[in-house]
Every structure is written in C-alpha cells, then in structure tokens.
Amino acid sequence: MSVIYLDNNATTRVADEVLEAMLPYFCQYYGNPASMHTFGGQVEKEIVRAKERIVSLLGISDITEIVIMSCGTESDNAAIHGTLESYPHRRHIVTTKVEHPAVLNLCRHLSRSGYQVTELPVDSEGMLSLDELRAAITENTAIVSVMYANNETGVIFPIEEIGQVVKEKGSMFHVDAVQAVGKIPLNLATSSIDLLSLSGHKLHGPKGVGALYVRKGTRFKPFMIGGHQERGRRGGTENSGGIIGLGKACELAEAHINDENTRVKALRDRLEKALLTSVPNVRLNGHKAHRLPNTTNVSFEYVEGEAILLLLDSHEIAAASGSACTSGSLEPSHVLRAMGIPFTFAHGSIRFSLSVYNTEKEIDTVIRVVPEIIAKLRAISPYWKEATAKTKARGAGQPTRKAAS
Amino acid sequence: MWNYSDKVIDHFMHPRNVGVIENPNAEAEVGSIACGDMLKIQLKVDDEGIIRDAKFKTFGCGSAIASASILTEMIIGKHVDEVAKITNKDIAEALGGLPEEKIHCSVMGRDALEAALANYRGHTRKTPEEEDHSKLICRCFGVTENKIRRVVQENNLKTVEQVTHYCKAGGGCGACHSEIEDIIDDVWKVKAAERCERPEKPKQLTNIQKIALIQDTVEREIRPALRADGGDIELIDVEGDKVLVALRGACAECPASPVTLKGYVEQKLREFVSDGLHVEVVSQ
Numbered sequence A: 001m002s003v004i005y006l007d008n009n010a011t012t013r014v015a016d017e018v019l020e021a022m023l024p025y026f027c028q029y030y031g032n033p034a035s036m037h038t039f040g041g042q043v044e045k046e047i048v049r050a051k052e053r054i055v056s057l058l059g060i061s062d063i064t065e066i067v068i069m070s071c072g073t074e075s076d077n078a079a080i081h082g083t084l085e086s087y088p089h090r091r092h093i094v095t096t097k098v099e100h101p102a103v104l105n106l107c108r109h110l111s112r113s114g115y116q117v118t119e120l121p122v123d124s125e126g127m128l129s130l131d132e133l134r135a136a137i138t139e140n141t142a143i144v145s146v147m148y149a150n151n152e153t154g155v156i157f158p159i160e161e162i163g164q165v166v167k168e169k170g171s172m173f174h175v176d177a178v179q180a181v182g183k184i185p186l187n188l189a190t191s192s193i194d195l196l197s198l199s200g201h202k203l204h205g206p207k208g209v210g211a212l213y214v215r216k217g218t219r220f221k222p223f224m225i226g227g228h229q230e231r232g233r234r235g236g237t238e239n240s241g242g243i244i245g246l247g248k249a250c251e252l253a254e255a256h257i258n259d260e261n262t263r264v265k266a267l268r269d270r271l272e273k274a275l276l277t278s279v280p281n282v283r284l285n286g287h288k289a290h291r292l293p294n295t296t297n298v299s300f301e302y303v304e305g306e307a308i309l310l311l312l313d314s315h316e317i318a319a320a321s322g323s324a325c326t327s328g329s330l331e332p333s334h335v336l337r338a339m340g341i342p343f344t345f346a347h348g349s350i351r352f353s354l355s356v357y358n359t360e361k362e363i364d365t366v367i368r369v370v371p372e373i374i375a376k377l378r379a380i381s382p383y384w385k386e387a388t389a390k391t392k393a394r395g396a397g398q399p400t401r402k403a404a405s
Numbered sequence B: 001m002w003n004y005s006d007k008v009i010d011h012f013m014h015p016r017n018v019g020v021i022e023n024p025n026a027e028a029e030v031g032s033i034a035c036g037d038m039l040k041i042q043l044k045v046d047d048e049g050i051i052r053d054a055k056f057k058t059f060g061c062g063s064a065i066a067s068a069s070i071l072t073e074m075i076i077g078k079h080v081d082e083v084a085k086i087t088n089k090d091i092a093e094a095l096g097g098l099p100e101e102k103i104h105c106s107v108m109g110r111d112a113l114e115a116a117l118a119n120y121r122g123h124t125r126k127t128p129e130e131e132d133h134s135k136l137i138c139r140c141f142g143v144t145e146n147k148i149r150r151v152v153q154e155n156n157l158k159t160v161e162q163v164t165h166y167c168k169a170g171g172g173c174g175a176c177h178s179e180i181e182d183i184i185d186d187v188w189k190v191k192a193a194e195r196c197e198r199p200e201k202p203k204q205l206t207n208i209q210k211i212a213l214i215q216d217t218v219e220r221e222i223r224p225a226l227r228a229d230g231g232d233i234e235l236i237d238v239e240g241d242k243v244l245v246a247l248r249g250a251c252a253e254c255p256a257s258p259v260t261l262k263g264y265v266e267q268k269l270r271e272f273v274s275d276g277l278h279v280e281v282v283s284q
C-alpha cells in the first residue's frame, strides 16, 4: 500500500538498517548478555556499542548514564518514581498541563496518594511562563517534569532556561524528550537536565524499547525491581535486539538530523503555508518559531477532525487529530484545551508529522487533497454558512486567523 | 481506529439528503459545536402526514454524519406516526451497527427526529432540552437526569461508561459519575421491584384493590415515561372500568395525546391491572 504517512509523532517506520542490525539477535546471537560464556558475552559487547550510539546522539560520552527501558512511558515513570523515592521528604511535583499522559496521568495518580502536584498552564501559543515556574517551585518540590517538545503541536519549551530556574531552586529536573530526540540536536554535556526520557519507535527504531538518561551523581532508585541488570537500576533480562535497534536508530538519527532540520522542515513549511493560505478559516496551533521541524498542527473551523481523518484515509493519507472523537474521549485534546483554542476550532485540528522518508510528491498530493476535503465537510456543516457570512463582512473571504482567547 | 461498518463508511462518504428545505413544516437542532457534534434536520410533511422530504446538516464525526444520513432515508415517504417509533437502536441497526463509543451519534439522530416531530405537531420548541426541567447531571455536556434515565431504560444500560457512550454524560470531568451510578441503580431497583412484585395479573380484584393497583401502575410505570418527555399524568378517579386522568405539562398541549392515552396509558393499565379498563381524560 502506498500510504502517505504523516503521523510520525505517533510512531515511525523502522529503518531498514535498524531491522537489519537487530535481526541476528533473535535466532543467532540469542544468548543472555549477563551469562558467563562467550556466546552471551558477545551480545553484551553489542549492547555497549548501542549505548555508545545513544549517548553520542545526546551529546555525551558516558554510557553508564543510560538506563534502558521498555518504552517512553516506562522511562517517564521510572524518572518520576525514582526521584520521589530518593527524596522521600519532598512531596511536591511540578509539571505542565500539556504533558503526554505518561507524565500527566502518573502525576494525577500520585496526587491521589498524598503528593501535591502543580500543573503549569500554557499560553495560547503553548508556551510556559518562567515566572510562574519560578513561583511554583518550593523547598518541598522533589521534581520538575517538563517535556522538551510537545507531541501534538511540536512546540519546543526553552528547556535550558527552565533548567536554570529549576537548579536555582534546587529541585530535580526531568525532561520527557520522547518527541525531541532525533529531531533536534541535543547537548546534554552542557545541560542542567538531570533525567531525560526517550523512546525507540519515535526515531525509526523498534517499538518496546526506550531509555532514561540519569546524569552522573543524580540520586535514583529503580522503578522495575529485579535483577542486577542496568547496574541495578532496572531489572529484567535485556531486550538485546531492541537495544541494538535503538542504537542503530540513534546512529542514523545523528546522521540525518541536518536533513530533518532543512529538507523535512522545508516540506513541513510548504505544507503548512499552503494549508493556511488555500483554506479559509484555518489557524495554526502552537508557537510558529519554537517548534519541531517535522510537525504542523492546524485547525479548520466548523468541521470535525475525525471526519477529516476519514476522508484523508480514503486518499491513503495518514495523519492525526486532537478532536474528541479520535481520542476515544468526548473532549478535544488536553493540549489544545490548555492553549484555549476557540471551541469552533478545537474539534477540527489535524496534526501532520513528517519524517525523512516523506517526499515532495507526497506533500503535493496532501496540498491538493486537503482543501477539497474541508470544502466537502463544510458543505455538510450547519455552522459554515454563517461563518462565511462573517468572513465576508470582515473582508472578502480572506482566511481569518483568529487569535486564541 | 474505529471499526466502522461498510454502511457507515458509505453514508459518511456519500451522505444522502444534505441541505436545507426552503419552507419546512418542521425543523429541529440538537447538540452544539462546543459539545463536539450538532445536527439540524428539516422536514416537509404533506397533508396526510407523510414525510415528503427530509434534509440535514451536521457538524460531527464520521458516524454522526452517517447516522443523520441514514435517518433521512428511514423517514422519507413514511407517516409521522410511524417514524415516531424509530429508536436510536433502529438507527444503529440500519447502519449495520456502530462502535459502542459512537452510539451517542444514533441517539442524537433520534433526539433530532423527536424534536422535529414535536415541532411539526405545533410545539415551538426546536430542541428537546427546552422542555426538560429535570436536574442537570453532566455539566460538561449539559445532560439532564431525564435524558440519562431514558437511555438507561431504553437501552438496558448498566454502567457509567455505557451511559457516556449513549448520551455523553460523564464523558468530561467525571464529577457526575456517582450521580449517574445512582440513577442507574434507581432505574434498575424500580425495575427489579416490579419484576418481583408483579405476580400474575390478579384474577379477581376488589374495587379497593383495583384502585390501588391502578394508582401503583400510574406511579411506577406511566409517570416516569411521560416525565421523560416533559409531560405528566394525574389519576383523578376510577368509576368501574373507566379510569379518569388529567394530562399535565407537555402532554396537556400535545396533539398526540390521544395516541399517548390509548396507545400507552391504557395499554399499560390493561397489562398490569385488568383487560377491561379504558381511559378518559378530564380537563382539570
């Protein structure tokens, strides 16, 4: 099937090179890396190589700062639990309203078992206020957990500035970088980040493997308690194939990061510009500049996101929406709600997230198809006629970009 | 991804009867863009009560569009009395089924049809909510107690999750979950009580027994159903086999009340009390 895949923030295609690197570790070199024989020991060597590739992408060199996890979610859970357990007298967590559920639902869960949680708000462009952050952190704050880049809007938080505030206040700093790793250059060597989460399947690696960076000297207690694997910081026999795949994916990401920030970004910009100019009553969700190079999130007024996705699907275009109907919940995405997107736009959001595998031709197709789809749905929408009337009154059918309230 | 039937996909991709009718003799709007879906339906009904045309516009997801589309096909060419019997289940079945989370789309279709028929019969209301004065339970989606009772009863619902799937109540902040649980318990407690306490229809009733049983049936069986539609009924007297009642609220003005009376009230009383009963309205 020749699907036009623009849902890379959900998951990515495993790179051919990654699969190739992994395959021998299932049927051929299946030994346990902890074993006292060469057959297992040779796997351990490859795991070390994989970790070297992971730290290299993060701009550091010490592989003991990496703890392998089973996914991004586990990495987030391990970071927060591991810190809370290390600072048992601190009972406060600071996070944001726009985190992935892996962090947000965990914090809400913890708030029911005695922790105090502050969820920082964001403005209409999805940005945080450093002053509000500073005011939120107290001596009781064990951990500040803030995402690097938002999965829905691609908005990038000013992580180093945030880190400075956190360090001034003497709290631990966790960053969910699941969407950032591989898409933008990171340099943890000069960073104030204590803990950082990443996930393999977001950067053309396999599903079911992730990692937690734990800066040397950071207090940490294991979340998954078991054997002595990962230097006692995460029990469980190593997912050798997965780890080796993640290592290869990190190596490729390092090689492609320039392409991602030039060619992929140009494709994204072209798509975004075309949609914002060819369709009336459309808006961009999220800060225009502080954004991942691959992501665009736009809302089409008076139409519903799931309906758009289904019509895109009929053209074999895969995208995502923050509409209620797609999330299985009944309300639009918590991220868009936190940004205060006007409700006439909130249900009609579409996220296109690109990768290095996307081509000009694919983007051309999307640019051609989307306006037709929106027009078709607006012809069915009871709200549309009044809306056009409003647009006309304001100025001859110009695309309106209402500011978020 | 939702597992939609071919029929849903067909009606979504090629919706029938989209548009507006120039001079409709009935119309209704249910839902709102803030709640994520809205349906506007218009009818052209001829002098015989046959629906000659139906058109819709909807803001909503794939199954909302498909539900509205198939509904128009189900009612065009039919008599208003006949289409009044269409339930949300009928709509979902006509679509070859809907995912459970999407049942509320078929309920929205039913609500719109019902409101349009009420509008046709001379009510000014365009939305079913306007005459529902029961307690507001779900503030996120504006769902009242009556509406919840009704979906629970009609669709045999047992959990809060199901209620959310059918009418959205409880799908937002979740603060009303325990109230919804109470309503579910209440509906089924009443039902269970009926089942236990309803022995075979008594063969020989004394007058006192008969009156007590009529009273009981009106309270338990008939009033809740009429109240769900914004109406009410009061038992005035029993003279032999003649049951005198007064209709209140929406029922009092409703031109369909003769139908309600014979079709529903009398039938219920015959079912629960005695075959010989007949009902008459007194204006009080």
Ligand SMILES: Cc1ncc(COP(=O)(O)O)c(C=O)c1O
Binding pocket: A009, A010, A071, A072, A073, A074, A076, A100, A102, A147, A149, A150, A151, A176, A177, A178, A179, A199, A200, A201, A210
């Ligand atoms: C920002 C963010 N954090 C965490 C996760 C969870 O990662 P995983 O799916 O590997 O558990 C995701 C993936 O959706 C994400 O986008």
